[in-house]
Each structure stands twice: as structure tokens, then as C-alpha cells.
Amino acid sequence: MNLRVIRTMTRQYGVIICALWVLAFKNFSYAQELMPIEEIRSGMSGKTHTVIRGSEIIELDTEILGVMWNYLGPDKHVILGRLVDERTALSGAVHGMSGSPLYIGGKLVGALAYRVGTFEKDGHCGFTPIKDMLDVNALKAIPRDVSVFHTSRFNLISDFTHSITKLDKPKQQHMEYLGLPFSITGWKSEFNHLLDKIFPDMPLMLASTGGVSLEDDKVQSYPLEAGSALAAVFVSGDITMAGTGTLTWRKGDRVLGFGHPMLGLGEVQLPMASAEILSILPSYFRPFKIANTGKMSGTITQDRTAAIAGKIGKLPEMGTYKIKRQWNGVSQETLEGGFAKHRALTPQLILMIMIQSMILGDELSDEVSLRLEGKLGFKDYPSLILDGVYSGTRSERMSALFDQGFTIMNLVNEYAYELDITSLELDVKTLEQASVWEIEKVVLDPPVIRSDQKIEAVITLRNLAGEREVQRFSFELPEHIKDGQVGIYVGGGDVLEGSEKRKGALSLARDARDRIYSLNKQFQADHLYLRLYTNDLGARVRQRDQTGLPYSVLSVMGKNAAAKPALQPLSRKVWFDQARKIDGVIRGGKVVEAKVKKGL
DSSP, rough: OOOOHHHHHHHHHHHHHHHHHHHHHHHHHHHHHHHHGGOOOOOOOEEEESSBTTEEEEEEEEEEEEEEEEEETTTEEEEEEEEEEGTTTTTSSSSSOOOOOOEEEEEEEEEEEESSSSOOOOOOOEEEHHHHHHHTOOOOOOOGGHHHHGOOOOOOHHHHHHHTTTTTOOOOOSSEEOEEEEEEOOGGGGGGGHHHHSTOOOSEEEEOOOOSSSSTTTSSSOOTTTSSSSEEEEEEESSSEEEEEEEEEETTTEEEEESSSSSOEEEEEEEEEEEEEEEEEESSSOOOEEEEEEEEEEEEEEEEESSSEEEEOOOOOOOEEEEEEEEEEEEOOOOEEEEEEEHTTTHHHHHHHHHHHHHHHOOOOSEEEEEEEEEETTTTTHHHHHEEEEETTTTTHHHHHHHHHHHHHHHHHHTTTTTTTEEEEEEEEEEESOOOOEEEEEEEEESSETTTEEEEEEEEEETSSEEEEEEEEEOOOOTTSSSEEEEEEOOHHHHHHHHHHHHHHHHHOOOOOEEEHHHHHHHHHTTEEEEEEEEEEEEEETTEEEOOOOHHHHHHHOTTOOOTGGEEEEEEEEEEEEEESSSEEEEEEEEEEEEEOOOO
16 A cells, blocks of 8 residues: 555545544533433522513523422423522513523523413422423424325314313313413404314413514514524414414524423424514413514424424415405405414414404494405315305304304315315405394285296395385296195295205215315305295105105005005205395295195
């Protein structure tokens, strides 16, 4: 081996050895920054890093009381501590401090995650060990074949409202997760009860309002480092919804925070943002941080028991919303922005956006008429039409929400893994005046119908002010109806629409496309309908209903004395609907039955 080769090999191996030393030093340095839970002893002093105003990270004196071994289950421990800093004397651990990192001797120990007792006065709190949080960071995305779910239908609403987070929460009642102060633009306190219905059993709490936009250069960006405020963004733009906690750990573009589950959704793709803390509201019952949400800065990828994990940089794909509004004939500012996408979360966010679109900036009044027109867009599927008219007291706002929400939730419940909600477009027209009509009387002329005769239905309407209006419908019987009984429904589309939607929700469709098509056949509340139907004679054979039997079969059974008791009306056949738009909403309806005689 010549001298040149020896020198080349020496240089190469020298570079490799130096690189290995650097890597080993980095790993050693990184390991030294963490304190294993086994080294924690009662009486130790530590520092909890958090923000109490602006974006400046401060250190709060913390006393270690010990470790609650296996508190959450096997090998799932909680570090018990006490905030002894004078700046938290009145509040203790506050909602919004979730994820505030705890250091002992400069080593990272864990994250503030629990408040001990609702009215606790001595600063007691619980910390999630950093090891459990780093385990979340190590999780890899799991490739999923969603096709295996297409034939499996499950109760998404039930799963969402009863199982998420409940399974993760400690069973003891004296320790609970610190909540994430939930900021919602222009929220009115009279609708607070809806939060529990839309987000049940979630560590979210209404606290303040803030702002974040998809594309807004005026929105500030705040530092993102251990101890900084960290926000999970659900809706951005003119309507904003975000929950604020604290960033625990950062290495490069990877971050961990909160020290407990956000919504308990597992693998996710949700926006995250920096945040500014305006103040802390001290309270023995519910102290919390008041925050402004900053510019979106990355993606939350995991939402697990011990932490949320995320990556700074690329933002996740979001759906878009565009809400046009009109109040008493005057156009209001159009609301635009984006919403987070997740099969179990997006329907709830759509409902929240719809609530906001009906109350944001509008003056409440005792009477209101509301018109909703729009569509919910899906990837690779036709849009779901949103269309409804509501009139009456202010509660009609909520009737509109839940009426439209019922359709959305049932559709997504049925096809959660097939439907990807991409957009919401809505046109909301509000009038500070009610216009409601009821059916006072229905008269058929003639009262006994002949099969070859033209019939007129005279309908008398009466509104809330006692005013009356008469509407007339003319029709002829289909040639197939020769004799027997016919039924005539006269009234608003709410009864017909409710009936069709209930049938659509319970019946099996071939796929989501069929379901959307059937749901888009809507009846309007501001239309007066006349429906002609007959009872479909059938037979109960061997304890089963047999409907739609051929006339020849029914004729034979009718002549058989033993079979006659089995013949009975089992279903309805709708022959036609007639509709007429009116100035207002028809509430309810009436059914009139008439006898048909054979014509000459």
C-alpha cells in the first residue's frame, strides 16, 4: 500500500470519526437535557416556563411534591407539583397553561397538564412526563385503505360525542385536564350552551375572541419555542375559532405541546399557529388566559393522550367557506375563510360557522324571518343543497340551524369515510319581521269526487295577526283512480320535508351519491302544497307486510272471506304534488279524506 493511499484513507476515516464524535456529543447533550421520572424526588425545586402577557416567556417557581405512579394506568404516571410563584398566587395553574414545560436543574421534566380540584387555592397541579410526550413525537403516519370502511356504516355522532377523550380522561374527579381557552369571533353568551352540545366532553372552554386569517399580512407571527403560546386553529378568516395552550418542546421543525389530548382524534392534519397572551383572568373557579391567535405556522399531526405533536412549516389542506348576508334588505360584509378538515370534526365546525353566520353583527329581535340558500361541497361528489325558510320568534334561528344540521350530520354519519367536505357556500337573508301562516280550513268542491270530474280545493290561511287569505287549487284524478278513498294533504313543506329526510336517513342508498341526490329533493316552507295520495292496500302474510300487490291478487283475496281481514292500508302512494309560493311560512297542515265514485 503506497503512501498516497494511506494518507487518503486517514483523511476519510478522520472525517468519519469526527462526524461520529459530533453526533455522539449531540445525542449525549440531548439526553442530558431530559430528566427521567425515576430521578424526581419530593422537595425538588423547578421552573415552569409559560407566557402570562404578550409573547415573553417567564419562569414560575415550582415545588415538586412527588410522583403519582401509575395514576393513569400501567406505566402512565403524573408528576405532582405546586406553583409557588407569587404571580400565580391568586390563580394557580390556569387554563391555557397546558403544555408549559417544567425544568429541574435545567433539564426538561414534563409539561403542565392538570389542575387539582376546581376551587383549589394552593397551586397544586399535575405534569405529564416528557418521555410520554416524546413517544407521541415518535409516532409515524399509518397508511390507511379507506375502501375497507365504505361498506361499514357506524354511528359517527355517537362515537364522536361519547367516546372521544372520555376514555383518555383520568377517572378520579379531583384532577382534571387544564382546558384550552377557545376563542370564537363575535360569539354571544346566550349561545354558550350550544358548545357543550356540539363539542361534548372536550377540554375546550369559551374564553375570548381573537383573529387569524388564511391570507392576512396584518396578522402577527409570534415566537414558537418551549414555553410559547401555541394555538390549534379550527376555523380561520372572518370567523375564527382556535384553542390556545403552550408549546412544551421543539427540535428543529418538530414540536410537542399541551401535555394532554386536544380532542382525542389520534392522527390528524390540523392547522397550528402562534399566539399572543393579552392577560390572565384570575379566578378560583375557572382562571384562564385571554389570547389573540397569530399567523398559522404549521400542522398538528398527532392528538394523543400525552400530547399533541406537530411540524412547523407547511399548512394542512383546509376547506373554504363564503357567507353572504343580508339584514332587513341591506347587504352586510361577506364572510370568508377556511375550516379544518377531519371526518369527525368538520361537521361540527360547519355547524359553528352556520351559527356565526346567523348571529354575527346582527341585532337580535323578538320576531325574525330567515332564508338560507347555499350548498355544501364534497370532493368528487355532487354538492348537498342547503335551502330553508324560517319565520317566527328568535328561536327560529336555532330551528334553521338544527334543521339544516340534521341533514348534514346524518349524511356524514352514514358516509364518513367517503365524503370529504371541501366548501360551504351560504346566502343568509334575515328580516326583522315574522310572517307565519296556518291552515284554518280546507273545503273540496264537490265534497264527493267523481273520477271524471275536475275538483277544486279552497284553502283558507290565517296569520299571527288574524288576517286571512284564500288560495285555490284545481286538479283532476289520475285515470287509474276509479273508486274508493283518496287523501289530500294541504300545508307547508316542513311536514313533507321532514318526512322525506327521515325516510332518507333510515333507508339504505347504494352510495353517498344516491343519498345526496335524494336529500336535494327539497320541499320549501314558504310554499303551500297540495298532495294527492291513496292508501296502498296490502296483506299481512305470515306476520309480514306485503304491499304493492297486483290488482288480480287483491281481487282474489277480497272475494275470500278468510283473507278479507288481512287486507288493510299498509302504505301510501303519492300521485302528485302541487305547490304555490306565498309571502311567508306555512306552519303545519291538514289532511282531508274524500270518497271517489265512478264517473259516467
